[in-house]
Amino acid sequence: MTTSDRLPAPCRLCGNAVGVRSEAGWVCAVCGWRFGDVPDDDLPLPRIDVVYYLRYDRRVKIGTSRRPRQRLASIRHHELLAFEQGDRMLEHQRHVEFADAREGGEWFTLSAPLAAHVAGLRRAGEPWNLYARWLSEALRG
Structure with missing residues (x-):
């Protein structure tokens, strides 16, 4: 029990x-x-690469980091929307997937398809909780 x-x-x-x-x-x-x-x-903590989604007004930055706390602290944003486990290859896939909404660089308009993708990621859990779980799994590995 x-x-x-x-x-x-x-x-x-x-x-x-x-x-x-x-x-x-x-x-x-x-x-x-x-x-x-x-x-x-x-021992160093395991490397956990994440693709992050940050909202600033009606724009979303899709980026990647292996040290998300440090990276997100250096980017002006209103809200962390989601994480998904992945590296630059997944980030590039997302940039291609949402290219119609690209404003420049890694910034995208919060379009309906992008909002739906983020909502799907959010159903998996709160971003920092997911990151903690991935870290725990890697340490137990």
Whole structure:
């Protein structure tokens, strides 16, 4: 049987406070990291490439980063819409897919097809929660 409840302390990987308890122990409800495990500070974190979608007014920037917190901090935007796991090849595919809405560079008008794509990505979860889960999975790899 599993139950959800507050973790005894925040998750060491993502900081979330809610966990799922089973006979095997606690895991973070957001990233799946096993409570009590500590990421090895001597090892670099795994590389997780993401394609990000940032909204600024009615424009969306489609870009990629392997360090999304640093990258997004350097870009003026109103809202992080979504992440999808992928590198420059996926970013290029999205640029081609939404080329009709391209305004210049990596900026696109928030067209109906682009909004539908972002909505589909959002159904998978909140962007930072997804990133935490991908990181946890890579560390457990």
